[in-house]
Amino acid sequence: MSILTYVGAGQMASALTYPVIENGHEVRLVGTPLDREVIDELRKSNFHINLKRTLPDTVKYYQAEEVEEALKGADVVLCGVSSFGVDWFAENILPIIPDDVPMIAVTKGMIDQEDGSMITYPHYWESRLPEGKKLSINGIGGPCTSYELADKDNSAVAFCGRDIEILRKIKAMFTAPYYHVSLSTDVIGVECAVALKNAYALGVSLAVGIAEKNEGIGVQHYNSQAALFGQSVKEMKQLLQLVGGGEENIIYGAGDLYVTIFGGRTRKIGTLLGRGMSFDDAMQELAGVTLESIVIATRTAKAVRRLAENGKVDLADFPLLMHVDDIINNGAQVDIPWKAFETEKF
Template sequence: MTSKIAVLGAGSWGSVLASVLDENGHDVRLWSYNKEQVDLFNSTHTNPHYIKDHTFSKTLVAYNDLAEAIDGAEYILFVVPTQVTRSVAKQVAEILEKNNQKVDLIHASKGIEEGTYMRLSEVLAEEIKPANRNSISVISGPSHAEDAIRKDITLVTVASRNLGDAERVQHLFMNSYFRVYTSDDVIGVEIGAALKNIIAIGAGALNGLGYKDNAKAALMTRGLAEISRLGTSFGANPLTFIGLSGVGDIIVTGTSTNSRNWRAGNELGQGKSLDEVIDNMGMVIEGIATTKAAYELSKKRGVDMPITSAIYHVLYDNADIKETINQLMTREGRSELS
């Protein structure tokens, strides 16, 4: 069954998810605020700044006009950077209200809003009135856009409070290389998705410093413990963190050069300043803002997150990475399960 879907955000992941939906036979409108990007996409069917050496289907059309992109849509998929999600949602809310339109909302972004510490489903719920939305779902999992566009086997989770809503989104995306599982643990999936970027920065930094597999495995394992502690303090299911949006996402982002968070950490480990790293990347590094939000949130809730705290001090207080690692390693001993 064909559905009309607006995909907001034509970065790497947004354009790939739009491509999956288009290939599955849906009527997809890919929106970007950047008119030059939209014009290039529609004239050449390429998105070279984000997805190199790939030609998209001619049936996938990009839009610069947000109202035109979401007019008549049954689903709206947000894949914009975390810190602009609220501003885009405000614009969407105005259009939906004017059109007397009701949609299912999905987001595939990974982060926590600075200042409010809100998960992105909470941001969408706050900005878009119940009269204009049926449900809110989140998609997450170990999924580099560069691999998915080449039809590498990719598995993700879609979470919604109502499993029936998650199942409807599942059916939109499922095909021979893109498999989707369902969950009703929105909190766990969103927190896992956001905080794994912090651990990816740390893993990249270890690589840049010359540390090997033992150190990286230790960081990812103990990092997952921190994420689980914070998530369960909000009521998340602890089993979620050993699933696709937890350990799966940490593995893929903490070990691959495709991860911009890993690459950022790697450059920091090699001695580059944070400003240099940000300038070199040319794309949003979600883990930087998420580290600040998670650090402040952990203090607010009294959750012990030593790795997150260490990475925060490196990013925001210019702490020496080697000395920070030494401080982590020489802390008082404790039980692994505490």
């Protein structure tokens, strides 16, 4: 039996308690300072108030100030914070994880640099390690929603990291009949692919809102959604090449894009915008909801604009990303740039 300490009681981290417990391991779920109410209810009933599921009976729960106790004897640490908790995790948790305990994160996203380059969260965390400290930092990516994982629907993901042997050991703890894990040492490729899906899922979801605006709530037009999906994959593939990730990783980004479009928080914001609601009003409508799509869309667009200023890319190659950014950050109205998607190939 191994001991796994999860820091962050978000929905995905909490859903990942099921396969690990079923494999006979011990799970200690630690809340961040924002998870206090979640942990309080879990201690009383094992019911997760955000995931809306009852977690396995044997999971042990800790508040943020009890994290050092939860780390004692741990064999693996899982980071379950959202993009908004990346710096909190770097400042408060990374320094106290023992050097010989590998870490794996469900957090998806990238950080833009001044020169227009982008780095993955694992690479960012490595840069934030205290001087002299070494830590194996790995990531999880792929098409998997927390609630369907908790309901044991078949899900296929990738674990990525620098050391394949460490990845194999972690995989053995998580693999279940319904949770299928591939391994990759292409951290940039996997992490970039799955991070980008949030930005583009918002873009595809605009078509959902446009159809509802024109013909009524619940109306679906799949041609327009499919066209935006295809454009998204095209732009994501180009971005993968820009950051130096293997293009085969597009399968994780495209799969994650597909599942995100069909539900969740990013679909909600995209739909509201497509209906004609202003960005500020849509954000107010969804107050209290964590919207990582806004973060990654803004960061990615900022990086691409910097690269364009340096003559390294052409903004015309990213019309959907640029339009999403204009909606979010410049108050633009939704007006899908369909003509910009057209190409001629010889």
